[in-house]
Amino acid sequence: MSTLSASMLGETAPSAERGVAMGELTGRTVLITGAGRGIGRAEALYLAARGANVVVNDPGVEIDGRGGDEGVASAVVAEIRARGGRAVADTGSVADWADARRMVELAVAEFGDLHAVVNNATIEVNKGLERLTEAEFDDVVAVKLKGSFAVSRWAAAYWREQVDAGKRAGRAIVNTASGSGLLNPLPTQTNYAAANAGVAAMTTVHALELRRLGVRVNCVSPSMVRTRLTTAVPGMDRTAPEGHPDPKDPAVVAPLVAYLVSEGCPVTGQVLSVRGGSIAVNHGWTQGARIDKDGELWTLPELAENLAALPLEEPFDRLATALGGALGSQGRAEFEAMVNAELDRT
Structure with missing residues (x-):
């Protein structure tokens, strides 16, 4: 069981003390794998509380990946x-094409719409x-890489139907990667590192493809977070002194995810590393500029202000630069229009 504390999640402190207004995500439906x-x-707890x-x-x-227990989702x-x-529980496998479709359909049936997907499922x-x-x-890649693709694919198909029907709303996908595969690929993790690197690459592709549907796509890459997968990592069992926030608590990732799925967030096409109160923008396999906060969790307004100061590369600008003059001398708008026309044709 996670060591989440109420103070980290903010359930017990008044909203003015937390610096987070309750209801920031009201009306947003989010599927979290x-x-x-x-x-x-x-x-899940953080987003629901908001x-x-x-x-x-x-x-x-x-x-x-072995076994199964329906009570795990039901307990949350x-x-x-x-x-x-x-909230509603779903016990399908993200690696199963039909299950991925059903969980998207469940969100719409239960809450009337789907605004965001957080692809977090993994095995090791x-x-x-x-x-x-x-x-x-195969099993690790199926859950981590194919699973992120499958859920995103069915969500995107639903959102495309909504746009075609004239219903356009701010949508978002947040993928989850890991330092293993991006910044520090670890020995014994061929499958896990490869799958996480694939998720990060897929993030940029989907950000480029889905912008025309009003969908933002980003990736968070947590590091040194205490979970079932990291209990054997040296030093992971050390906790913060009593009364101090724990930088290894899984809750440190939640505010960034909440901001990325919020309706007004402009960020897309980014891979953002999270370690304690530090959030850094990744450029390929290199970590770039970062923002830091000691003590309490980031609030959504703080993230909106501070992330805007980071040098976030615009996905279409990055692609145009990478291709150089191969596609002619079109301006940025013409280049994006050409890509969108091809996507809609195929």
């Missing part, structure tokens, strides 16, 4: 409802390359 434990659970309708997806499997839903929030099997089996490689 892997939300039964760890980071996903923290995100008014979001939450679909808590988690089949309750072991770390390596019960926590949310006990605090006055709105750590072995050296010469001992890693085909199934162990």
Whole structure:
């Protein structure tokens, strides 16, 4: 069980003391995969406390993907409802194409719409390359990479239908990667590192594709967060002194995710590393400028102000620069229009 504290999540302190206004996400429906434990659970509780309708997806499997326990997702839903929030459980597998579609349909059926997806589900099997089996490689990639794709795909299909029907609203996808695969690929994690790197790359592609539908796509990359997957990491068992926020608590990731799925957030096409109170923008496999906060969690207004000061590369500008003169001398607007026309044609 996570070590989340009420003070980290902000359920007990008055909103004025927290610097967070309750209801910032009211009316927003968010599907969070892997939300039964760890980071996903923290995100579900945090978003629900701020008014979001939450679909808590988690089949309750072991770390390596075996087994299953429907009570894991249901327990988080019960926590949310006990605090006055709105949530529904889903126990499908993100790696199953039909299950991914059903969880999107559940969000719409239960709450009338779907505004955001947070792809957090993952499993882990750590072995050296010469001992890693085909199934162990495939299973990790299926949940982490294919699962992020599958849920995003069905959400995007729904959002495309809404746009075609004249219903355009601010939508968002937040993918979850890891330092393993981006900044510090760890030995024994061939499958996990490859899948996370793929998720980060997919983020940029989807940000470029889905902008025309009013969808923003970003990726968060947590580091040194205490979850079932990191308990064996040296030093992870050390906690903060009593009365001090714990920088390893899964709750440190939740405010950034809440901001990225909020309706007014302009950020898209970014991979953002999170370690304690530090948030850094990644440029490929290199970590760039960062913002820092000691003590309490970031608030959404603080994130809106401070992230705007970071040098965030605009996805279409980055693509145009990378392609150089290969596509002619079109201006930025003409280039984006050409890409969008091709996407709609295919």
